[in-house]
Amino acid sequence: MRKVNNQSSHNKVAFIHKNPQTQSTLNEKWKKESITELFELPFNDLIFKAHKVHIENFDPNTVQLSTLLSIKTGGCSEDCGYCPQSARFSTDVENEPMMQLSDVIEAAKAAKVSGATRFCMGAAWRSPKDKDLKKVTEMIVAVKSIGLESCATLGMLKDGQAAELKAAGLDYYNHNLDTAPELYGDIISTRTYQDRLDTLKRVREVDINVCCGGIIGLGETRQGRVGLIHQLSNMDKPPESVPINLLTQVEGTPLMGTQDLDHFEFIRTIAIARITMPKSYIRLSAGREMMDDGIQALAFFAGANSIFYGEELLTTENPSTLRDQELFKRLGLKTN
Ligand code: SAM
Ligand code: DTB
């Protein structure tokens, strides 16, 4: 049993490390000032604007379903302040070695039966060892043969590793920027923003679709959220898939006790991701378990068109497939 408790409490200063990062240079399509102005719009004006962008680019009544599986759980060397899988924090997560191929196949088949179209395999690694990567490539081949799109999130990739994943047929690589560059060192000290950008470059170079987003509700100010969107939307090619996670607070992690983010601010962030990245899939990710149906409905209106679907994320709970199916029915949403 590795499901962990995600309770939250209030009024704790969130940031833990002090290790300022330098800002990368961007070819600016979206200026911080313009993104800030979007955040400052009246809520109704903002979500109306976002919905207009949404309907110009997507069928607003269709949601893409991705199912997650943790193929290697816990015991991670990194110190990401939000993560229950870091070996440095004392959480209820039980470490588990890499899963057997046959168990992954079983989980992928079950995801397909439930209606998912993409299967995302996550590993609690700083970066994969070559022998581990080989096993993951076998999993990718198997997932593809079931008729699912494949996605993997394995940490930082070295030269050559992205090409191996591509050769196995990997469709998407998930690697999040997590927050604004200037805040990154407050949340993670064991790697840099530039490390993340370097891996994303390697993924792009071999033509694997990029899944890249972040976490909000880390205790950042609105300017922090502006900084994250500024990075994502100004990438040479914006990510095809943008997961927006709301911090899931886990007992034992340094960010446990962070002040909860107003859910309307979460919706604003979804709307601004939609406006600034009109052709990307914007995914409601961690945090749906804490959202009521009304907030999720608003998120779909504001431009979210993908979710993590299945009872579990990596180590924490997600809404049941039954609850999601009922919500889709009530909202007249189709899935793919
Ligand atoms: N170890 C790899 C890495 O860090 O890239 C892959 C797995 S890691 C768990 C994938 C992403 O999950 C993180 O980048 C972060 O955005 C998200 N995540 C982890 N813990 C979270 C939490 N408690 N709440 C919200 N998102 C979280
Ligand atoms: C992403 O952006 N969110 C997912 C997926 N990519 C790998 C992970 C969320 C993890 C939430 C905490 C957990 O379940 O351990």
Ligand code: SF4
């Ligand atoms: Fe490790 Fe990834 Fe968790 Fe960071 S987010 S501690 S790298 S599993």
